[in-house]
Amino acid sequence: MYRKEEQPLPPQKKFELPFEGKLSPNNRWVIMAELIPWDDFEEEYAKLFSAEKGAPAKLFRMALGTLIIKEKLGTSDRETIEQIRENPYLQYFIGLNCYQQEPPLESSMLVHFRKRIDGELINKINKKIVKREIDKSDKEVKKKDCLQEKGEKIKNKGKLILDATCAPADIKYPTDLGILNQARIETERIIDNLYKPLRVKLRKKPRTSRKIARKEYLKVAKKRKVSYQKRRKAIGKQLKYLKKNSGNIEDLIQAGASLENLSKRQKNCLETIKKVYEQQQSMWENKTQSVPQRIVSLTQRHIRPIVRGKAGKPIEFGAKLSVSCVDNYVFLDKISWENFNESCHLKEQVEKYKETFGYYPESVHVDKIYRTRENRNWCKERGIRISGPKLGRPPKNVSEEEKKQAHSDECFRNAIEGKFGQDKTP
Template identity: 50%
Template sequence: MCKEINDFPSNSLHMGLIWMYQYVSHRENQLLLPDDFFLPFGGKLNKENRWAKLAQLVPWAYAEGKYAKSFRNSFRGQKAVSIRVALGALIIQERLQLSDRETVQQIVENPYLQYFIGLEGYQDHPPFHPSLMTHFRKRLGEQVLREINEIIAVEAAKTTQDSDRDDEPKSGTKSKGKRTARRRSTSEEDQNQGVLLVDATCAPVDVAYPTDLNLLNEAREKLEDIIDTLHAPLVGHARKPRTYREKARKQFLAVAKQRRASGKVIRRAIGKQLQYVARNLHIIRNLVSRQPLTLLNRKQYRDLLVIQELYRQQRIMLERRSHQIEDRIVSISQPHVRPIVRGKAKARVEFGAKVSVSMVNGYAILERQSWDNFNEGVTLIEVLEAYKKRFGFYPKAVLADQIYRTRENRAFCKTHSIRLSGPALGRPVQGEEAAEQRRVARQDASERNAIEGKFGEGKRKYGLGRIRARLATTSETVIALQLLVMNLERRLRDLFVSLMKQLFAVKLPGSQTICVV
């Protein structure tokens, strides 16, 4: 039974309130059956739910036309999963940051997610097997997702620009028609409009921090497994070659367990591991002369090819006493990953794909991504031409960091009357003009923070900070998909804000309207 108020100790009082717990009866504490659970929506979904709203923002028809091209025109075989299910499941996965299996489980448990992927009614069994998620990523591909994202971003950016023009303060009602006509004529004359933000970042993959010693040890262990596979048919007929695996393992651990091994000690350990790798490669060549390589599975054969290139690179770097080489391999399981030197405070070098992004009115568009490092400054002219193709005009201003301010980019922007952020070339100005330039520079820097914040949002919330896909193509698809999800969420927020403005708009005398939110 529950105690009386006076029976509680004095320390149970907090901020003038008395906290107490009331025991429930044995009948009320029984487990409620699923059939007895009350559904507040009475068998109908809420139209204001975020997934119901989000389903109206995706161009499903356009995506279906691109998705259908990845299948053969044949009546044989199993019926393919629709684009609504495939793309919807990928959006759910990236939005909620789930694994393949957990994504399917969430769809089974949530009727709103089932509506989002296009099911006609609620079902308590999985709509597809989790293994199909990999095929969804492969069939859609990076290019299709980039086109879908571009449609959403451009349409949303144009809508935002139009709403911003409508929200401009007006001094009176008589000149309203003249200003509208002047605005239309300005658009017809194809003058520059809008502000473009450009920047690049790295999307790190989910790999351990690579060191030369760890890579060579992993390569040696994989080669030992390949030797065991190739020698298996010869057991009892030929003597197994010696690999000294135990001795090599002890030598590796003797250095790897040191907290602060000197460069001389690490270099000597790398040299020893290279000798073991070279010995194992020589053994494999001898075994291949008697046994076919078809004994190896697909993964082992792929690892063998990667390790041969890894051995060549590590041997050259050891002889040159260098840590740099072209197309350096930093992961045997993901040989497409390259080190991207960024010079950031958190990590000077990141391992993943370099991504160049442009942003207009808060919507990000993927311009270029590559596993090899590239100078993002040379892509500015290409980005400006893409902006004109999307919107029909060049931007008024481009907000970018110093790497984009090359002479070629400055000349192109000057020719097309585009203001490029940053100080102008030549002798510094003095007086009021200098103060005005400093004010504009501060304003540009504050506005350019939006694209940095967009990168932070993608890395903290949408998985851009750790790409968990394994293949190069699927990793590129995931990056494009994450930007698509970010734009959909931005579009959803903008629609909510515009709805709130309409609901709480107050009409004041003198044709002035204020919004109370």
Template identity: 40%
Template sequence: MIDYTPQSQLSLNMFKHPFEQGLDKENRWVKLAALIPWDSLAAVYSRKLDAGSGRKSVNIRTVIAALIVKHKLGLDDRGTIEMIQENIYLQYFCGLPCFTTQPVFDASLFVDIRKRLGGDEFEAFNQRIIESSEQIKPHQSRIKRKQQQQKEEATDKDKDKNDGPEKNDNRGTLKVDATVADQEITYPTDLKLLNTSRGNLERIIDLLYLRPADGTKPRTYRRNARKHYLNIAKKKKKTKKQIRRGIRGQLQYISRDLKIVDSLLLKPGRSELLEKRDRELMATIRKVYSQQKLMYENRTHQCENRIVNIFQPHVRPIVRGKDKAKTEFGAKINISEVNGFCRIDRFSWDAYNESTDLKM
């Protein structure tokens, strides 16, 4: 048999909803709301807020709950707000007094929340939740109790047989592992990085150049530079000689563009035409140019604090030696797990030897 509801027989007014009924106590969000130490988490979050000035903040319970929903369900900023807006159990979890069709707050607020919460606050959140969870001891069944008693009796017999000094019992199992949180960037190559830097330099030149005052616009040869880059980038197999020739050409184009930018910046009032983001980007491009030129002249692919993305200069290549990807790009995180609870012991954008954290 086939069951189907025609589109003409289903409308919003005819839809029946259970809002007149009570919420299910066995729902996972209802259970989780009763377990989380909201007061402790709110005290940690409120450290970064000023109680004596500014407008009234969004409810702290709602902000913390939205962060939990976001990471537990793996949603983006807008998706999290929409999910809370549609789900009555999530609205209860966020501390709302009643169901509403309005968003709890604007999705752009997540950006300020991430800036406000640093590594220390995140670790404090984690510690509060672990302390609260350790106080909740699950009910042991009779079988588990009997197995525990048998294990203790067997241990006592072994101790009686041994004449040596008593040894301390193992307190548990510690698991330590390091991983890399991949950053959302394109796979970097020297040629692609230089081409991106050159393109942004040409954009900055267009911003700084004023036609009536500067006369003839300086030549950047952007069409030739783009053509030379594509001639190499489109090849399925590239030889080392071709790549080296392409890097040399892009370095020459960038050197010319940097001289043009410097000459334009010497004119009064030109630096004010650049926003803070473009000024920081200029500093990053200069560093990329010096690094790439140094590696080109020395015929090497290694340098200290190597930049692999001009928009995220803090990202470093992390050599992992895996079959899937020998090198990963992102933050390296060292995590320890005890009794099912995980703690972030170290978070760094630079590569490090995780064995040094074992003693800690």
């Protein structure tokens, strides 16, 4: 059940403290609290709850404010609640009327907040904040309605930066031999758990050859440089051991073993191992290094290899992000664990810019992959200048003005690279 506050929250000057004084208006949390339009999205958040049934839910400001504090400070759920309990500025930020020594909520509530406040809602809030700030600084925006009445065309304004990156996942660097060895070890543990209730009935435990299999793995894994033939031979052996263990698991199930003896993690892992075996067997037989929806981690099967072609890191493992940047404000436009071509989303991202601000950008600053002939023609029809040189053979004579423009465009794109660096810094 969601209950909206009848009385508006007091400003920071009237926030009650247990000691004399008042909150500083220059504090970062006070400034941020004024930027976020809490009331504009409270009704949308309230739709997630019943109006009559259930316990009273926490207000939208408390839910979103707590998540912002956690991400801003980089703390755990429990430490976040402790920080809020000790800091009056954080209590004001989440919407409390006065300082209190007791924690305003349990740390377990953050799990529910993350489920209810998704990326789509966060993007809406970001766009609302950015639009309001840009409208304040741009006096010409006030004339927009007058121009529309006269039938005049609104001029393009602003600069838009588009780029994509890969958010690194916390997994061990995957190799074919390594993931097969890990899968083999997991199947051996599953066999042990399934065999326990059948000791009296079977008497003899299924043979797994685990010691021999580990020796075969270490022969190759400990070497710095291994030839293609030796690595392929080692992968083939691990595939045979894994197939043998999978057959033993099927035999134990037919003999009366129940999967209920396994933990939830082992059940999920068993399904993943079956898929890994199919993929690795297919690559081994066809002598290839790629397969659709390739699994690189048993515990995080959703992670995919993202081919980026960067020097030193040609392949990254994690979610691929497509973002846009306006006046140092960054919007997440697309996130996917599967690889995709970011140039296909340029039109959609530019249209979102127009939907937010009411006009197209004056220029779009992108790297080489976005500068396709289709995207160039689309931008040209709408009077948008796309950064970078023209397609085809470079001209022999380049004017100083064109050189300055190209240099300025590349320097302007550094803003999005800096944002990527901030996000990826642990």
